[in-house]
Amino acid sequence: MQLAAIVVSLVISVIGFGLLGRTAVYIYQFVKLGQSTAPGARTNEPLERTRNLFREFLGHTRLARKGKRWIGAMHWVVMVGFGLLFFTLVTAYGQLFSADFAIPLIGRWWPFEFVTEVISFVMILAIAGLIGVRLRNRPAGAGSKEKGKRSRFFGSTMWQAYFVEGVILGIGVCIMLLRGLEGALGGHLSYSAHYPVSYPLVHAFDGMSTSSLENWIYAVAALKIVISMAWAITIGLNSTMSVAWHRFLAFPNIWFKKKADGGTALGALSPMASGGVPIDFEDPAEDAKFGVGAVEDFTWKGLLDFSTCTECGRCQDQCPAWNTDKPLSPKLLVLALRDHSAAKAPYLFAGGGKDLEGTEKLAEEKWLSLPDLVRAEAERPLVGSVDTEDLAGRGVIDPDVLWSCTTCGACVEQCPVDIEHVDHIVDMRRYQVMIESSFPSEAGTMLKNLEKAQNPWGMQPKKRTEWIQELDFEVPVFGETLEDISEVEYLYWVGCAGSLEDRAKKTTKAFAELLHIAGVKFAVLGGMESCTGDPARRLGNEFLFQMLGQGNVEMLNEVFGEDTPREKRKIVATCPHCFNSLANEYPQLGGEYDVIHHTQLLDTLVSEGKLTPVTPIDQNITYHDPCYLGRHNKVYTPPREIIAKVPGLKNTEMHRCKEKGFCCGAGGARMWMEERLGKRINVERVDEALSTNPDVISTACPYCLVMLGDSITARKQAGEVPESMEVVDVAQLLLTSVKPSATAEAAEPAGV
Ligand code: SF4
Numbered sequence: 001m002q003l004a005a006i007v008v009s010l011v012i013s014v015i016g017f018g019l020l021g022r023t024a025v026y027i028y029q030f031v032k033l034g035q036s037t038a039p040g041a042r043t044n045e046p047l048e049r050t051r052n053l054f055r056e057f058l059g060h061t062r063l064a065r066k067g068k069r070w071i072g073a074m075h076w077v078v079m080v081g082f083g084l085l086f087f088t089l090v091t092a093y094g095q096l097f098s099a100d101f102a103i104p105l106i107g108r109w110w111p112f113e114f115v116t117e118v119i120s121f122v123m124i125l126a127i128a129g130l131i132g133v134r135l136r137n138r139p140a141g142a143g144s145k146e147k148g149k150r151s152r153f154f155g156s157t158m159w160q161a162y163f164v165e166g167v168i169l170g171i172g173v174c175i176m177l178l179r180g181l182e183g184a185l186g187g188h189l190s191y192s193a194h195y196p197v198s199y200p201l202v203h204a205f206d207g208m209s210t211s212s213l214e215n216w217i218y219a220v221a222a223l224k225i226v227i228s229m230a231w232a233i234t235i236g237l238n239s240t241m242s243v244a245w246h247r248f249l250a251f252p253n254i255w256f257k258k259k260a261d262g263g264t265a266l267g268a269l270s271p272m273a274s275g276g277v278p279i280d281f282e283d284p285a286e287d288a289k290f291g292v293g294a295v296e297d298f299t300w301k302g303l304l305d306f307s308t309c310t311e312c313g314r315c316q317d318q319c320p321a322w323n324t325d326k327p328l329s330p331k332l333l334v335l336a337l338r339d340h341s342a343a344k345a346p347y348l349f350a351g352g353g354k355d356l357e358g359t360e361k362l363a364e365e366k367w368l369s370l371p372d373l374v375r376a377e378a379e380r381p382l383v384g385s386v387d388t389e390d391l392a393g394r395g396v397i398d399p400d401v402l403w404s405c406t407t408c409g410a411c412v413e414q415c416p417v418d419i420e421h422v423d424h425i426v427d428m429r430r431y432q433v434m435i436e437s438s439f440p441s442e443a444g445t446m447l448k449n450l451e452k453a454q455n456p457w458g459m460q461p462k463k464r465t466e467w468i469q470e471l472d473f474e475v476p477v478f479g480e481t482l483e484d485i486s487e488v489e490y491l492y493w494v495g496c497a498g499s500l501e502d503r504a505k506k507t508t509k510a511f512a513e514l515l516h517i518a519g520v521k522f523a524v525l526g527g528m529e530s531c532t533g534d535p536a537r538r539l540g541n542e543f544l545f546q547m548l549g550q551g552n553v554e555m556l557n558e559v560f561g562e563d564t565p566r567e568k569r570k571i572v573a574t575c576p577h578c579f580n581s582l583a584n585e586y587p588q589l590g591g592e593y594d595v596i597h598h599t600q601l602l603d604t605l606v607s608e609g610k611l612t613p614v615t616p617i618d619q620n621i622t623y624h625d626p627c628y629l630g631r632h633n634k635v636y637t638p639p640r641e642i643i644a645k646v647p648g649l650k651n652t653e654m655h656r657c658k659e660k661g662f663c664c665g666a667g668g669a670r671m672w673m674e675e676r677l678g679k680r681i682n683v684e685r686v687d688e689a690l691s692t693n694p695d696v697i698s699t700a701c702p703y704c705l706v707m708l709g710d711s712i713t714a715r716k717q718a719g720e721v722p723e724s725m726e727v728v729d730v731a732q733l734l735l736t737s738v739k740p741s742a743t744a745e746a747a748e749p750a751g752v
């Protein structure tokens with residue numbers, strides 16, 4: 001028995017460790033196939049990065065979220081067990097040669113034995129729990145809830161996950177059996193801290209002969225090694241088995257994340273770069289790559305992202321596109337890119353890319369074989385219809401997938417290993433728009449309007465100040481009624497919607513009136529304002545974003561004065577998309593401003609007693625988090641605090657709120673595209689809102705106001721909601737309470 005156990009264990013270990021090591025090196029080389037990142041972009045502030053890695057890893061901060069805390073806790077135990085129980089593998093190798101082997105110095109030390117047993121036992125319970133969660137949530141099958149596409153595991157490679165979980169369970173059981181056998185062999189029959197959990201097993205094995213106990217130890221130690229090595233061999237043969245590889249890859253993926261401070265990859269999009277060098281749009285290099293047109297155009301961090309996906313489906317679970325039956329699932333998108341990049345890798349290792357002939361020649365020189373399948377994979381368009389039998393002509397990502405994204409960031413927010421979906425999606429859009437001129441035709445009208453009139457509706461710049469005429473107090477317009485911006489405290493960035501869209505104009509007027517009541521000095525830019533470029537950038541037209549953004553930055557720097565410090569360049573914005581561009585993206589263009597959202601300013605003014613909500617509004621409301629205010633900029637509390645301070649107003653949260661808020665459907669330039677597939681996202685969101693039984697729906701974004709308002713209007717026409725149902729900005733609610741005489745105006749239905 002002993003000899004067989006030794007031979008089997010050692011042979012399988014040589015194969016297992018060999019394959020594991022070989023594939024680890026392969027993955028490293030594969031990731032290096034990606035483009036460079038800007039110098040220092042992924043390695044700045046190494047101490048902060050390391051601190052964050054430990055915070056995320058030890059605290060499981062992304063997994064242990066509200067509603068999924070137990071799952072996070074169970075995963076934490078398994079993760080810790082994976083590391084700590086490595087010593088039990090070492091012990092098992094020793095036990096093959098001597099049944100009473102223990103690691104020198106610590107092997108018989110009670111704290112070591114105590115911790116080993118407790119962790120093993122809890123790990124068994126935890127992995128059993130996780131298997132239960134997977135079984136309960138599996139997409140289909142006898143006894144499951146048949147969730148189908150609503151299961152977060154839909155599309156995940158289930159056998160791989162069950163295999164990994166089975167391995168952990170098997171190892172845990174072997175450890176406990178070995179502990180029981182060891183205890184019986186050593187005659188430890190009274191309870192002690194050395195055998196705190198396996199004590200009943202020690203007693204169960206008592207009475208067996210010494211040789212039987214030794215043979216069982218050889219057998220179980222060998223079994224433990226075989227199970228461990230079966231895992232090593234399986235993942236060694238599957239470099240794309242990321243459900244297992246994430247145990248190693250998650251560490252670098254988190255360390256190299258976009259934001260050194262540990263923040264999610266939301267807010268600003270990454271500047272467009274080619275080979276790690278930002279593109280100079282006025283004089284781009286001849287060989288500059290505009291966006292991502294082939295999988296090797298992603299940076300090495302992109303390829304690392306794809307290789308790290310755990311297939312957990314948390315992103316898919318939250319995605320508004322997937323939840324309304326669009327073909328986009330952020331998980332399936334990442335998996336498609338992972339599998340394609342892995343399948344194309346031999347071509348790329350042969351010096352490939354788009355030059356197939358050249359690659360084949362190089363491959364011959366390097367003695368690399370490029371079978372037909374790899375060749376066909378290399379020819380696949382990155383973005384193209386998936387509806388074809390011919391592999392070489394089949395797109396990796398379908399255009400309907402690419403254009404369904406609202407860039408809401410729910411996927412990025414949820415991902416436990418910090419994959420940066422939104423940047424990858426926009427990078428692919430950039431290539432489609434700027435090189436292929438391929439994008440939904442309706443968006444073309446918006447782009448033309450931006451080019452011609454600097455606003456998405458194509459309206460005349462002079463119309464930007466028409467809302468001012470409807471107020472009974474003066475609003476200074478810089479360049480017309482105000483020459484020196486230092487005379488006012490805030491520059492109010494009204495935005496295109498706030499200036500030109502009728503429903504959003506109500507927010508603009510309410511906010512201006514509140515500032516007036518509070519005695520805050522402010523001015524607007526009127527016709528000098530242009531679109532910040534947010535929709536152009538999210539659509540992928542980086543060139544147009546640069547044009548609009550640089551124009552705005554030059555204008556703003558002139559308005560504030562080149563030498564004015566950042567803290568004195570105060571801007572307040574009512575549109576979260578403008579807010580995001582001004583605060584997070586304009587620094588990329590040389591524009592540094594102190595930007596706040598109007599809900600933040602209003603909350604401060606109420607706290608300071610400059611605005612006092614007095615008139616009760618006896619209504620139930622539900623507050624909808626705008627994605628670009630909430631997830632992208634972490635402003636969740638101020639709007640809620642304002643609502644809480646209005647007497648009589650009662651906010652009931654929707655089940656998807658705050659970090660898990662559900663998009664209105666307008667982000668990512670989707671506001672200007674037809675929504676032909678699945679259920680409309682704004683309809684889904686209003687369904688959720690109505691389930692809280694509100695009198696009013698409130699939000700803090702002109703896009704959300706329009707999208708939710710459209711859905712409410714349709715319901716009013718269908719007689720499904722009362723005429724009094726409205727969608728209003730938080731500022732409108734506050735004004736109603738602060739200024740009773742304004743009630744009638746502020747309460748005008750926003751959705752009509
Ligand atoms: S950003 Fe939003 S819409 Fe786009 S893939 Fe992620 S969750 Fe889905």
Ligand code: SF4
Nearest residue numbers: 309310312313315415
């Ligand atoms: S949340 Fe992240 S790890 Fe999980 S499936 Fe989505 S991309 Fe993969």
